[in-house]
Amino acid sequence: MSTEQLPVLLVLAPLMAGFAAYLLPARFIKVLVTAAFVSVVIVLVPLYEYLTIAGPLRTSLGGWGVPLGIDLYMDGTGFVMLSMTTVLLAAICIYSHSYFGNGPRATRFWPMLLLTWASLNNLFITGDIFNMYVTLELLGLLSVGLIALAGTPAAYAASLRYLLAALCGSLFYLLGVAMVYANSGNLDWVELRLYLEGGPSAAIALGLITAGLMLKAAVFPLHFWLPPAHANAPAPVSALLSALMIKASFYIAMRMWLWVFPGSINTDLAAPFLGVLGAAAIIYGSVQALRQRRLKLLIAYSTVAQLGYLFVFFALSVEPGSATPALQAVVMFAISHAFAKAALFMCSGAIIHAYGHDWIDSLHGCAERLPAVTFAFAIAGVSIMGLPPSGGFIGKYMLILTAAEQGKWFWAAVLALGGILAAAYVFRVLNIALCTGKSVAVGQSVPAGLIWPAWALAVVAMLLGLLASGPLEIVAIGAPELDLFRTMPVDSP
Amino acid sequence: MTLHQALPILILCTSLLPAIWIFFLKESQSLLRTSLNLGGAFLKLGLVLLMFREVSLGYTVAFEYSLMPNLSLKLHADPLSMLLVSLSSVLWLLTTLYAIGYLKESPNRNRFFGFFSLCVSSTIGIAMAGNLITLLIFYELLTLTTYPLVIHRGNNKSIEAGRIYLAYTMLGGAVLLVGVIWLQAIAGGVDFTATGYLSAMSEDNHPQLRVIFALLIIGFGVKAALVPLHGWLPLAMVAPAPVSALLHAVAVVKAGAFGIVRVVYDVFGIEFCNQLGLLEYLAVAASITIIYGSVRALYQDDLKRRLAFSTVSQVSYIALGSAILGPMATIGGITHLVHQGIMKITLFFCAGNFAETLGVHKVSEMDGVGRRMPLTMAAFTIAALGMIGVPPIAGFFSKWYLGLGAVDSGHFWVVGVLVISSMLNGAYFLPIVFRGWFVTREVDWPHARTLSKRFETAPLLLLPPLVTAAICVLVGVFAGAPWSPLYWARLIMLGEM
Numbered sequence: 004m005s006t007e008q009l010p011v012l013l014v015l016a017p018l019m020a021g022f023a024a025y026l027l028p029a030r031f032i033k034v035l036v037t038a039a040f041v042s043v044v045i046v047l048v049p050l051y052e053y054l055t056i057a058g059p060l061r062t063s064l065g066g067w068g069v070p071l072g073i074d075l076y077m078d079g080t081g082f083v084m085l086s087m088t089t090v091l092l093a094a095i096c097i098y099s100h101s102y103f104g105n106g107p108r109a110t111r112f113w114p115m116l117l118l119t120w121a122s123l124n125n126l127f128i129t130g131d132i133f134n135m136y137v138t139l140e141l142l143g144l145l146s147v148g149l150i151a152l153a154g155t156p157a158a159y160a161a162s163l164r165y166l167l168a169a170l171c172g173s174l175f176y177l178l179g180v181a182m183v184y185a186n187s188g189n190l191d192w193v194e195l196r197l198y199l200e201g202g203p204s205a206a207i208a209l210g211l212i213t214a215g216l217m218l219k220a221a222v223f224p225l226h227f228w229l230p231p232a233h234a235n236a237p238a239p240v241s242a243l244l245s246a247l248m249i250k251a252s253f254y255i256a257m258r259m260w261l262w263v264f265p266g267s268i269n270t271d272l273a274a275p276f277l278g279v280l281g282a283a284a285i286i287y288g289s290v291q292a293l294r295q296r297r298l299k300l301l302i303a304y305s306t307v308a309q310l311g312y313l314f315v316f317f318a319l320s321v322e323p324g325s326a327t328p329a330l331q332a333v334v335m336f337a338i339s340h341a342f343a344k345a346a347l348f349m350c351s352g353a354i355i356h357a358y359g360h361d362w363i364d365s366l367h368g369c370a371e372r373l374p375a376v377t378f379a380f381a382i383a384g385v386s387i388m389g390l391p392p393s394g395g396f397i398g399k400y401m402l403i404l405t406a407a408e409q410g411k412w413f414w415a416a417v418l419a420l421g422g423i424l425a426a427a428y429v430f431r432v433l434n435i436a437l438c439t440g441k442s443v444a445v446g447q448s449v450p451a452g453l454i455w456p457a458w459a460l461a462v463v464a465m466l467l468g469l470l471a472s473g474p475l476e477i478v479a480i481g482a483p484e485l486d487l488f489r490t491m492p493v494d495s496p
Numbered sequence: 497m498t499l500h501q502a503l504p505i506l507i508l509c510t511s512l513l514p515a516i517w518i519f520f521l522k523e524s525q526s527l528l529r530t531s532l533n534l535g536g537a538f539l540k541l542g543l544v545l546l547m548f549r550e551v552s553l554g555y556t557v558a559f560e561y562s563l564m565p566n567l568s569l570k571l572h573a574d575p576l577s578m579l580l581v582s583l584s585s586v587l588w589l590l591t592t593l594y595a596i597g598y599l600k601e602s603p604n605r606n607r608f609f610g611f612f613s614l615c616v617s618s619t620i621g622i623a624m625a626g627n628l629i630t631l632l633i634f635y636e637l638l639t640l641t642t643y644p645l646v647i648h649r650g651n652n653k654s655i656e657a658g659r660i661y662l663a664y665t666m667l668g669g670a671v672l673l674v675g676v677i678w679l680q681a682i683a684g685g686v687d688f689t690a691t692g693y694l695s696a697m698s699e700d701n702h703p704q705l706r707v708i709f710a711l712l713i714i715g716f717g718v719k720a721a722l723v724p725l726h727g728w729l730p731l732a733m734v735a736p737a738p739v740s741a742l743l744h745a746v747a748v749v750k751a752g753a754f755g756i757v758r759v760v761y762d763v764f765g766i767e768f769c770n771q772l773g774l775l776e777y778l779a780v781a782a783s784i785t786i787i788y789g790s791v792r793a794l795y796q797d798d799l800k801r802r803l804a805f806s807t808v809s810q811v812s813y814i815a816l817g818s819a820i821l822g823p824m825a826t827i828g829g830i831t832h833l834v835h836q837g838i839m840k841i842t843l844f845f846c847a848g849n850f851a852e853t854l855g856v857h858k859v860s861e862m863d864g865v866g867r868r869m870p871l872t873m874a875a876f877t878i879a880a881l882g883m884i885g886v887p888p889i890a891g892f893f894s895k896w897y898l899g900l901g902a903v904d905s906g907h908f909w910v911v912g913v914l915v916i917s918s919m920l921n922g923a924y925f926l927p928i929v930f931r932g933w934f935v936t937r938e939v940d941w942p943h944a945r946t947l948s949k950r951f952e953t954a955p956l957l958l959l960p961p962l963v964t965a966a967i968c969v970l971v972g973v974f975a976g977a978p979w980s981p982l983y984w985a986r987l988i989m990l991g992e993m
Contacts, residue, residue: 371604378519385640390669391633397564400677407674407681415677419670426666430643434659439603439650472564 006053007062009046010075013085013124016042021117029105032113036096039117043089043124047082051477054082059481061130061193076130076193078481080334083474084127084254087338090463091246091345092120094456098349099239101452108152108237119145119243126251132180132263133190135255139176139219142251143169146244150236161231168218168228172252175215182208183263192258196266205267212259213277220252222314223284226307230291233303238352241299242345245306250337253313257333260317261326261483270321278318282417284311289424293431298351298361301428302344305387309340312402312421315414319405327482329405334478335471336398339386342464343395346383349457350376353449369436373449377436379457384429386464389422394467503547504559504571504624507581508617510540511588515613521606530596533609537589540620544585547573558626566685569633570626574690575988576762576830579981580623580754583834584746586967587841588616590960594845595738597956598852608648612739614641615747622751627687628676628763631755635672635719638751639665645739646732657731664718664728672715679708679763688758690991692765702772705764709774712759713781720752720815721808723785729808733800737848740800744807745841753814753833760818761826761992770821779819783913785812790920797858799847802924803840809917810836810883817898820910825901826989827982832894834981835882838967839891842879845961846872853953855943859928864937869952873932875965880925885918888972893982 020039024032053060059078077085099116103109119142126138146169150162184190186205187198199205221229229249233241260270288308295301316333320326353376354369355361370377386393389400399418406414467474514536521529550557551573558572573581595612599605618641621634639662647658682701686693694705718725729749733740743749760769760778769775789809796802813836817829849872850856850865866873882889885896895914902910947954975982 370607374607390636390640392637396633400567400673401564403674403677404681407677415674419674422673423666423670426662430659430662434647434655437644437647437650438652438655469563472562475564 006049007060009050010060010062010077010128011064012046013043013128014121016046016121017117017124018121021114021121024117025114029110032109033100036113036117039120040089040093040096047086047089050077050082054079054477054480059193073134074130074191074193075128076191077128079477079479080257080330080482081127082480083334083338083477084250085124087341088120088123088127088247091341091460092116092243094349094460095239095242095345097452098242098352098456101450102237102239102352108154112149112152115145115148116243119149123247123251126254130193131190132183132192132195132255132259135192135258136173136177136180139251139255140173142248143173143219146232146248149240149243150232152240153235153237155235157231158235161228161235165228165232168225172215172218175211175218176255177215179208179210179212179215182211192263195263199263199267201267205264209259209264209268209270209273213256216252216256216259217280220249220256220310220313221307222310223280223287223307226284226288226310229307230300230303233306233348234297234299238299238348238355241303241351242348245303245348246341246345249306249310250341253310253337257316257330261320261330265326265483274317274321278315278414281311281314281316281318282414284308284314285417285421286311286424289421289428292428293424296363298354298363298366298432299348301363301432302347302351305347305425305428306344308421308425309344309387312336312340312399312418315418316402318414319402319409319411322409325405325409327479328401330482331475331478332398332401332405335394335401335467335475338474339394339398339464339467342460342467343383343386343393346379346457346460346464347387349453349460350380350383353453353457356453357447357449359447363432363435366432366435367438370433371439375454375458376449377433379454379461380436381429381433382465383457383461384433386461386468388426388429390426392468393465394471395464397468397471500550500555500557501559503543503550503557504573507540507543507547507585507624508571508620510536510543511613511617511620515610515617518606518610518613523603523606526605529606529609533592533596533613534589536613537585537592540585541589544581548578548582551575551578560626566680567629568627568685569630570687571621571624571630572626572687573624574688575984575991576757577623577625579830579834579984579988580746580750581620583750583837584616584619584623587742587746587837587964590963591738591742591841593956594741594848594960595736597954598736598738598848600954604648604650607644608736611641611644612742615645615742617641619747619751622754625688625758627685628679628758629685631758632669632672632676635716635751635755636669638719638748639669642739642743642748646735646743648736648739649734654734657728657734660731661728664725668715668718668725671711671718675708675711675715678704678711688762690762692761692763692768694764695768695771706772706774709759709764709769709772712763713756713778716752716755716759717781717815718752719748720756720811721749721785721789722752722781722812722815723788723808726785726789726808730801730804733798733804737800737844737851740804741841741844741848744804744844745837749807749811750833750837753811756815757818757830757833766818766821766826766992775819775821779816779907779910782812782816782819783910785809786816786913786917787920790917790924793924794920796924797860799850799857799859799862799928800844802859802928803843803847806843806883806921806924807836807840809921810840813894813898816910816913817894817901820898820901820905820907822901822905823989824897824904826992827985828894828897828899828901830985830988831897831981832891835890835894835968835971838964838971839879839882839889842875842961842964842968843883845957845964846876846879849953849957849961852957853945853947854941855945856941859931861942862928862931863935864932866933867937868941871952871958872961875961876932877929878965878968880929882968882972884921884925888969888975890968890972890981893972893975 292304793805
């Protein structure tokens with residue numbers, strides 16, 4: 004098998020494991036999951052070497068090639084997203100093993116988790132925007148199932164609400180894709196910019212696609228479904244949803260805005276509009292997080308706020324020459340957020356395990372009772388606040404620097420303000436956790452499997468700041484240069 | 497990696513690694529915890545001495561690590577950083593001893609000593625930072641690591657103080673971040689250079705540079721407690737005594753003042769600041785803070801609060817020194833960086849001793865403490881006289897050079913500020929000294945405890961203030977010696993002018 008064909012394995016391994024987990028008895032799950040991880044890691048290593056030496060990698064499935072068949076395409080951004088997914092899922096799997104044990108929910112959880120993984124990997128290597136739609140739909144349905152695993156009425160209601168939002172979002176996206184196909188006769192996102200003709204049809208397509216994705220990514224004001232869904236799901240699922248699922252929709256939006264449409268549409272007005280929504284999300288999400296009484300809801304609203312940063316990125320990426328630095332910044336931000344946010348949800352799961360609830364005002368003495376969990380929460384919180392030396396800091400620093408270099412002071416101020424608000428809600432929890440005042444009732448002790456994965460992810464989010472240059476260099480492989488695209492004739496080939 | 501590259505990292509690690517280790521200890525392993533603390537502190541002192549020697553011999557001691565293109569973490573040892581590094585490693589050792597005595601048998605000591613060491617690591621990082629971004633990183637880390645210390649007692653009062661501390665420092669940090677990034681966007685990431693690196697920038701950039709200067713000074717001014725950014729400092733007094741001592745002498749407040757010195761001398765360059773017309777504003781802000789802090793201190797009955805307002809006032813001497821163009825003022829300001837630290841830490845150690853041994857928290861309760869605790873009161877008196885500016889104690893030299901600098905540069909009003917401030921210093925310190933020594937005690941101590949059979953209080957609480965009081969006198973008497981802060985300040989001045 005040549006290196007070009009390896010990416011297929013990234014999808015096949017978890018997919019096969021997922022089907023096998025469904026069919027085989029529960030005792031095989033450990034082996035299956037381990038096997039899937041081993042194969043994915045074994046594939047990622049040569050792919051990394053290929054990327055750094057030869058650049059982006061394209062695979063034609065079945066030898067058909069563009070525009071007839073489906074191509075796989077992997078550049079630096081895709082690779083970083085894949086690696087992030089692998090590390091996160093490894094931690095989530097260890098955590099879930101402790102969380103679900105061998106109970107009846109486990110047998111339903113593992114196949115869905117593995118299929119989610121396969122879908123995510125597929126998304127990050129596909130070169131086809133219709134294939135992206137299929138992935139998006141799969142992820143949506145799997146999320147509904149995963150949320151419902153909690154088994155509470157609130158979780159059922161939240162998962163149904165999410166189902167409606169997800170279907171609606173995918174529908175918009177599909178309409179947009181159809182219009183793109185009608186316009187250009189092509190679905191390959193890498194090459195679409197060469198075929199796409201400007202004008203109203205492209206603009207409407209971009210509008211539909213973006214609206215659909217914003218609904219799925221829960222960008223303010225389309226965030227209504229996120230807090231109940233993320234807060235009522237089981238802890239490992241919350242981690243998965245907040246860290247990865249949201250990023251999937253954002254990832255597609257990024258591809259559209261930076262790769263597909265810049266050649267044909269002038270986004271000088273539309274991009275700042277997305278940025279404004281992002282800024283509103285930062286403020287609104289943070290204020291809501293400050294007002295929540297339950298820990299998981301606070302963390303969920305924090306996701307709404309952090310997504311705002313990801314959308315402010317669009318406002319910073321339109322100036323000539325700014326696409327690559329902005330892309331590096333936002334990917335750094337997105338992966339740091341993923342690690343930190345998953346760690347926070349894992350901590351909340353451990354706290355619920357010990358206390359039996361997650362009412363913030365009743366978490367007095369948490370630092371004494373669960374020192375390791377509180378510490379992990381604090382370290383992950385530092386990354387969420389964007390303070391040094393975390394990955395979140397590097398991401399925020401680069402975003403503000405990009406804004407400053409373009410003289411866009413409004414955005415710089417919003418990004419800085421967002422950090423302060425994040426500090427306010429993270430410390431709101433830590434303040435109470437560090438309070439001694441009340442006597443601490445002894446409850447259930449927390450198994451190590453619910454603590455160490457959270458620790459590991461929090462530390463990774465922190466170390467990302469010190470080891471940022473590696474991921475940043477990879478992201479630059481195959482990164483777009485908008486100004487190049489702009490000068491290219493729209494109807495070239 | 498050569499020794500000269502490794503030294504800054506090693507010095508950082510002597511407190512960083514023990515801190516991490518301590519977090520993983522059991523609460524009962526107090527012997528190992530103490531050994532880790534003291535071992536790290538002594539090792540750090542040794543390495544600092546080695547670095548001192550290497551820098552004196554003219555070697556460049558620097559470590560650089562690239563975080564990403566145009567952004568590097570740089571630690572170096574120039575004379576200015578040597579000053580703060582030496583100060584913090586000496587005072588860390590003494591404060592650790594003090595804290596071990598102070599926190600005997602109290603809960604959560606792992607957490608305390610872990611963050612205590614992290615806090616010192618951050619301060620050392622600030623001292624050795626070779627560019628603004630490194631300074632910013634350690635400055636923010638300092639906020640994060642001091643917060644658990646401020647709220648260590650865990651009661652509502654300390655949590656509330658911690659909240660206000662965070663509100664101020666986080667806002668300051670955000671302002672600083674914007675300033676640093678803005679500067680990076682127009683000037684690139686440049687290392688600190690004596691005489692600054694911005695003077696070559698074109699005229700068009702000057703308005704922007706003025707705004708950036710303001711942002712940076714506000715950012716650092718929060719921790720330096722420049723009025724009106726000082727509100728957190730008196731509240732942070734709820735922290736345990738060793739923390740207050742460290743906060744006021746070397747860590748937080750000093751970090752802010754040090755940042756201002758760096759910005760004025762090594763980023764903008766003092767000549768260039770003067771050219772931009774920024775120094776006047778800084779001088780006025782510093783003078784207002786000096787007078788305001790002293791006046792407020794007069795009215796505090798709580799001893800620690802009085803000391804806190806005294807810090808507000810005294811730390812601004814450093815800013816004042818960097819706001820007056822001329823060699824003498826520079827020497828005065830930079831010397832005060834060290835002198836204020838030694839004097840203030842002595843005062844806080846003594847205040848802690850009074851509170852721990854006799855339950856005395858208020859100035860009005862201090863009648864006759866000098867007879868009950870003569871050694872502590874003697875240390876307190878020396879430091880207080882130094883603060884007022886009585887020769888030959890440390891504080892005199894700072895004020896003397898500041899005054900000379902003000903006269904040299906024609907800022908006669910600054911001399912007035914110094915005189916008024918010294919009078920106010922006398923007005924709020926001398927009554928304490930008088931009560932302590934000359935007023936006879938008529939009522940019982942509020943909460944007396946016997947901490948030692950032979951000494952007036954526990955030996956570990958007594959030794960540190962005696963040592964620092966002795967240093968206050970020694971650096972004054974031997975102000976001309978090549979190891980004295982004054983000598984180094986002169987050396988720094990020669991580089992900056």
